[in-house]
Structures are given as C-alpha cells and as structure tokens.
Amino acid sequence: MASVTFAPDDRYNAFITTLSEAETGPGRLSGIPVAVKDNISTRGIPTTCASRILAGYIPPYDAHVVTLLKREGAAIVGKTNMDEFGMGTTTENSAFGPTLNPADPTRVPGGSSGGSAAAVASGMVRMALGTDTGGSIRCPAAFCGIVGLKPTYGRVSRYGLIAYANSLEQIGPMARSVEDISLLMEVLTTHDSRDSTTISCPYRHTPDPSVRGLKIGVPEEFFGEGVDPRVAAVVWEAVTRLEQQGAEIVTCRMPSMSFALAAYYVTCTSEASSNLARFDGVRYGPQADTRRPWHESFQDQRREGFGAEVRRRIMLGTFALSSGYYGKYYAKAQAARQQVRNDFVRLFRTVDVIAGPTMPTVAFRLGEKTDPLSMYLSDILTVPANLAGVPAISVPCGTSEGLPVGLQVIGQWFRDEKVIDVAAAYEQGASL
Numbered sequence: 001m002a003s004v005t006f007a008p009d010d011r012y013n014a015f016i017t018t019l020s021e022a023e024t025g026p027g028r029l030s031g032i033p034v035a036v037k038d039n040i041s042t043r044g045i046p047t048t049c050a051s052r053i054l055a056g057y058i059p060p061y062d063a064h065v066v067t068l069l070k071r072e073g074a075a076i077v078g079k080t081n082m083d084e085f086g087m088g089t090t091t092e093n094s095a096f097g098p099t100l101n102p103a104d105p106t107r108v109p110g111g112s113s114g115g116s117a118a119a120v121a122s123g124m125v126r127m128a129l130g131t132d133t134g135g136s137i138r139c140p141a142a143f144c145g146i147v148g149l150k151p152t153y154g155r156v157s158r159y160g161l162i163a164y165a166n167s168l169e170q171i172g173p174m175a176r177s178v179e180d181i182s183l184l185m186e187v188l189t190t191h192d193s194r195d196s197t198t199i200s201c202p203y204r205h206t207p208d209p210s211v212r213g214l215k216i217g218v219p220e221e222f223f224g225e226g227v228d229p230r231v232a233a234v235v236w237e238a239v240t241r242l243e244q245q246g247a248e249i250v251t252c253r254m255p256s257m258s259f260a261l262a263a264y265y266v267t268c269t270s271e272a273s274s275n276l277a278r279f280d281g282v283r284y285g286p287q288a289d290t291r292r293p294w295h296e297s298f299q300d301q302r303r304e305g306f307g308a309e310v311r312r313r314i315m316l317g318t319f320a321l322s323s324g325y326y327g328k329y330y331a332k333a334q335a336a337r338q339q340v341r342n343d344f345v346r347l348f349r350t351v352d353v354i355a356g357p358t359m360p361t362v363a364f365r366l367g368e369k370t371d372p373l374s375m376y377l378s379d380i381l382t383v384p385a386n387l388a389g390v391p392a393i394s395v396p397c398g399t400s401e402g403l404p405v406g407l408q409v410i411g412q413w414f415r416d417e418k419v420i421d422v423a424a425a426y427e428q429g430a431s432l
C-alpha cells in the first residue's frame, strides 16, 4: 500500500495527533491528505476529544465516516484540535492548548472544529471532517475563511462519533472550495445501519452554480441586535450579489430566534450530562485510586479529567433534567425547539433557502471572551439549523477589519444539494 508523508509546520496547534506516514489507496480521494476532528474514532490512533478524561484511549474501531474515507483512498494524516467534547466556540477549551487562526494568529479560529478549520485554511491538508452540534463546523469555517457544511440531520452516519448532544449533531465536510465539499458529501453519505438515526439518502450531485429564479429568504433577526453592523454590511452585499445573479430576495421573520439559543443550551447540556456520565476514569484518563470509596475516586477523576466548561455543562444539564425541574426546563426547551422547526416549515413554503451571516462578529482575540454567556450568545445564528435538523453551509464572503466573514445558507431537510448550489453560485460569482 502506498503512503503519504506528512510533516507539517503546525504553528497554529491545529493537530493533537499527526501521522508522519499515512496510508493511501486507489479511489476518489487517492493521495489526498484529510484531517479528522479528534472526537471521531480512528482505529489504532488516539482519540481524545481534547480531554484529559480520554488520555490513553485508543479506539479499537473506525467511525463509519473514517471507513468511507479510507475506502476512497484518502490519507488520514492527523486528528485535529477542538473544544473539549465539542463544547465551545473558540477551540480555547482544549486540554492541548488553543488553536490559532491562520488568518490572524492573535485570534481564535472559532470552534469547536477549530483545528480542522485551521488545518484546511493554512493549507496543511486539502479537506477535513468536523462536527456541528450548534455551529461547530460553520463557525470555524467563517472565522478562518473556508467552506463548511452541516448536513441534514440523519444524512451522515455518526457511528464512532463520541457523542456530545445526539439530537443536534452531525459530522460534515470542511474544505477550501465548494467543489471539495461536494466531493466529500458523495463519499460520506453512504448508508450505515449502525446509526439508527441515519436514513439512506446518497448525495450524487455536481454543484449547479445558477440561482436564477431562486427565492432566498433573509430573516430580519439575522441582521438585528447583537450582529456587528460591519459584518451585516458585508453579508448584505453578498446577498445582493446573489440577487444580481438572478435570485429573488425576500425579507422575512423568524420569531423563534428570541428563544432558540435558550432551547439549544438546555437541550445540549442535558444530553451532555447524560452522555458524559460514562467517563469514570477506570480504563483510561486520570488513574483511579481503587483503595478509596468508589464515589470519592469517581468525583476526583472527573474533576481532574474534565475542563471547567465541560464541568459547568454537566452540572447545568443534570440540574435541567432533575425531577421537579424537568417540566420547567427540558420539556419547555423541546416545545421551543418545535417552534423553531415550525418557523422553518412556514418559511420554506415560500422560499427555497434562507441566508444571513454565519457568525454575528469576526473572530475574537484569544482570551477575549471570558464569561460563558457572551460566548454562548455568539452561537445565536448557527443553532436554529441544529434545532430543526436542516442543512446549512458557510461560505467565505469577504472581510471585515481584514478578517474573514462567512455567508450562511440554510436549506430544506435533505436538500443539502441546494445549499451547495447556492454556495457554488456565490463562490463563482465572487471570483468573476
């Protein structure tokens, strides 16, 4: 079997693990270096979720998406840095130190798939896999100036993904061009019965960069309070260019935006508290002192093994699910989530796609956001697509203060092809 040598100058701390010799074979991805986020299981290669609690863990199996990449000959050259278990918007919550943004190394790359975005943006790899629970593919794509797609919920198997919040997350492609996103989607959408939420819906498509007659909904809320007016201006210009290319722009409303973020954070912390209960430090992670009472050593290991943000979310989620509060928080969040879905159903009766900024600002300075709430608020434009399960892409659309800005295009369930077409149209129009 042929191999690809990989010796990058990783000045951005994009990788947690690299392979100096990566195997490659024949196929559509033959010889192409691909990076994989470190919450996706790779047989024989450490998979850490950027957490100390998984120190020493080497998966005995490949995630379905990794099997698919290998089947097409891809050279998996490394595992990328991330916010611990995917919890964050900057890649600063990593036990391996933050990743830097190649567009400006004094800034964060976004998160939580910041390592994948930095690896692609800096040219160390041609493509990467990320995961997106509330924006973790689109946010770093926007901040680093690359393309990233969160596929429709259920389109890509999550077998072998270490779960953060199952009802929200998807694995998806990150690359410098829409064409490569499309190529990866062809590879990743092969059905897998081991993830029962996956339905068989193979992506076989060549991007069609024509938007003539396409109706693009632009929700007022996406340009409202909290969105940096300079970012909003850049994105408006991008939308206007799609109009010049033949699309029809329809302004609209998404009232559920006022509670989408709260619904997201109650849901994701609840699911996280349940998912992360399995990590007890017995087989890997900080070593257990087995002479002590079980509950004491369990507590110590989890205190040592998890970072501050993960501990915060486990506590929030455990509280939200506790008896007596379930109705007040979790059940209410599910009702709010239904409203978000309803908004999309209503909007998609009259428009084909929805467009707006991916992030309300450009990339923050490293260490700039210190309080959790202001960090959470920056996810406001990305979480609606996860709550509803619809596909959403971020494509670079210019700069503000010299930093990349992303245009987000959200589509109807299982119309990932359409958001890819619109992104391709924008990309081609922009290069004319």
Ligand code: GLN
Residues within 6 Å of the ligand: 085, 086, 087, 088, 089, 111, 112, 131, 132, 133, 134, 135, 136, 137, 164, 268, 379
């Ligand atoms: N920033 C969001 C969070 O912290 C989204 C993360 C993600 O998509 N994994 O939950």
